[in-house]
Amino acid sequence: MGWTNVADDFFTVEHTMLDQTLPDHLPKIVSLRILFTRYLDFNAVPRRSFFQLLRYFATDELEREKLDEFVSIEGADEMYDYCQRVKRTTWEVLSEFRSARIPREYVFDLFPPLRPREFSIASSVEFHPREIHLCVAIVRYRTKLKMHRKGVCTSYLSGLKLGDTLRIGLRKGFISLPTDPNTPVVCVGPGTGIAPMRAVIEQRIHEGHTNTTLYFGCRSAHKDQHYHAEWESHAEERKLRYRVACSRDGPEGVKRTYVQDLMKEDAQYIWTMLGQQRGILIISGSSNKMPTAVREAVRGAVERFGGRSNAEAVEYVAAMEREGRLIEECWS
Ligand SMILES: Cc1cc2nc3c(=O)[nH]c(=O)nc-3n(C[C@H](O)[C@H](O)[C@H](O)COP(=O)(O)OP(=O)(O)OC[C@H]3O[C@@H](n4cnc5c(N)ncnc54)[C@H](O)[C@@H]3O)c2cc1C
Ligand SMILES: NC(=O)c1ccc[n+]([C@@H]2O[C@H](COP(=O)([O-])OP(=O)(O)OC[C@H]3O[C@@H](n4cnc5c(N)ncnc54)[C@H](OP(=O)(O)O)[C@@H]3O)[C@@H](O)[C@H]2O)c1
Incomplete structure (x- = not known):
């Protein structure tokens, strides 16, 4: 240097x-x-x-x-x-x-270079021409030593004012949607995992598809049920099937309900969408354990309603991934 x-x-x-x-x-x-x-x-x-x-x-x-x-x-x-x-x-x-x-x-x-942060685009260009929407969780927490911490990028973003400009780059995402109108799409996006799902759902609705399902998870229906008015409106118009797990709205001490629990309840429907109709499953979000639990719920549905053994169900989900029928956009 x-x-x-x-x-x-x-x-x-x-x-x-x-x-x-x-x-x-x-x-x-x-x-x-x-x-x-x-x-x-x-x-x-x-x-x-x-x-x-x-x-x-x-x-x-x-x-x-x-x-x-x-x-x-x-x-x-x-x-x-x-x-x-x-x-x-x-x-x-x-x-x-x-x-x-x-x-x-x-x-x-x-000192390593400050690395760029990635955010999923939360809007379809068909619904919002010349706009990019983001759904960003502002990182704030306390360490084990009770020190307050703020995320570098999200703190910066939260301080921006209308009219401020940013240097950004665009990268092609991992999600590609089926062209066959008969292929169902099952979206699983708790928390900020909803971001890419919103773009997917808007695009599907724009293309006239009605076989899209969303499993969303939030802490409380009234606090962080992002875009809920949109989901409810699409559901009323029968353009979307909407399922939500509000993890902290239940009584204290009772096990929290997560997206994978709803999928287990809906096991027969999951098999129909992903097995019989060979649909696509898209998983997105910030939880490390969530994607594994969602795969487990799908395996359960394949076993119970697809008539497969446990080993065959494991292989079925692995094959979905190889064939591009299981797409994951997750981060830690
Ligand atoms: C492909 C991709 C898509 C993404 N899409 C989105 C999106 O749509 N929306 C979104 O909000 N984020 C998204 N992210 C995450 C995003 O890129 C950033 O990592 C995130 O916003 C935090 O950045 P930051 O600079 O504010 O935090 P940083 O300064 O990088 O701090 C984050 C670090 O703080 C620590 N931390 C955070 N919370 C806690 C806690 N409660 N307890 C202990 N430690 C903690 C963890 O070590 C974490 O890695 C995506 C990431 C990827 C890779
Ligand atoms: N969502 C908020 O209101 C909020 C507010 C401030 C800051 N943040 C921070 O922002 C970051 C990301 O937030 P986020 O909104 O994307 O996600 P999040 O709030 O951390 O999680 C979204 C949902 O996923 C649930 N979840 C947790 N573990 C799971 C698992 N193993 N399987 C399935 N679901 C699981 C959460 O439940 P439980 O958390 O109840 O277990 C919650 O209902 C986190 O660091 C969070 O602490 C979030």
């Missing part, structure tokens, strides 16, 4: 060390403030390689010992407890290892 001073606090950056990854769209002239506020990620939980490099720049003996411990094989659990478990950020680690002086030539080795 070559740096040349051009004015007080401003430098030109030249990519001379090819093993270093530079952030995209880096301007030729930057200041450290601009680099750290717009291009580098120091809010993320640091990786082991960060501690290895930090050890190199720390001058305090106790700090070096601690960093040696973290990067050793025996210290792996301790580093997990210190960092990953409590979501300690890079800048919090730096504020505890204060003896480290990092020469600016090494900035791109220590």
Whole structure:
């Protein structure tokens, strides 16, 4: 990395060390403030390689010992407890290892580029020409150490005002819809997983299909049942079959109802749509366990109403995936 001073606090950056990854769209002239506020990620939980490099720049003996411990094989659990478990950020680690002086030539080795965040397009161009709708959950939580945390991108988005402009890119999605009007589509999208489903449903309705089903899951019918007026209106017009699981509206202490529970209740219908009529299943959302549970519900329907053994039902769902009849757009 070559740096040349051009004015007080401003430098030109030249990519001379090819093993270093530079952030995209880096301007030729930057200041450290601009680099750290717009291009580098120091809010993320640091990786082991960060501690290895930090050890190199720390001058305090106790700090070096601690960093040696973290990067050793025996210290792996301790580093997990210190960092990953409590979501300690890079800048919090730096504020505890204060003896480290990092020469600016090494900035791109220590701090990874701020990565772009992806959001599913929640609208069909046929319904909303020249518009892109998003359905975004603003990330806010407290760590195990009771520290308040905000998501980098969603906090930024939530602070935007009407008329502000953004640099965005578009990427082709994973979902392709059937052209045969007789092929049913079953959408399963709890929470913000509803985003791509809204685009799918709008597109299907625009094309005149009436064999689309939506399984939606939210915490409470009155708080986060996104787009419910639209679903109810489409359902009334018989253009959509709408099922919703409101997980936190039931009595305290009773097991929460999720999308997969509704699918188990509807096992015969699921077999008719996905088995007999060879429909397409689309799963989307942010839960790690949800997609597995939804597959399990489909396997159950294949077993009970498709007359398959457990092993055959497992293979049936695997085959759906291979044939492109089971599409997943999930994130953690
Ligand atoms: C293909 C794709 C499509 C997506 N579509 C959408 C979409 O339509 N809508 C949408 O809202 N998001 C969507 N996402 C997720 C989105 O890209 C971002 O990851 C998300 O918005 C968080 O970004 P952030 O910068 O605000 O949070 P970050 O600063 O990146 O923080 C997120 C991190 O915080 C931690 N975290 C978050 N909540 C908690 C918690 N409760 N407890 C403990 N730790 C927690 C986790 O480690 C998580 O990885 C999609 C992702 C992908 C890959
Ligand atoms: N939805 C909100 O009102 C809300 C508000 C603020 C912040 N957020 C945050 O935003 C992020 C994403 O939110 P989101 O709205 O996309 O999703 P979400 O609210 O976390 O989840 C959507 C629905 O899926 C349910 N769910 C949880 N585990 C499941 C599983 N294993 N299988 C099936 N369903 C499951 C949830 O139930 P339970 O959660 O009841 O178990 C909820 O009903 C999360 O980090 C969340 O904490 C959400």
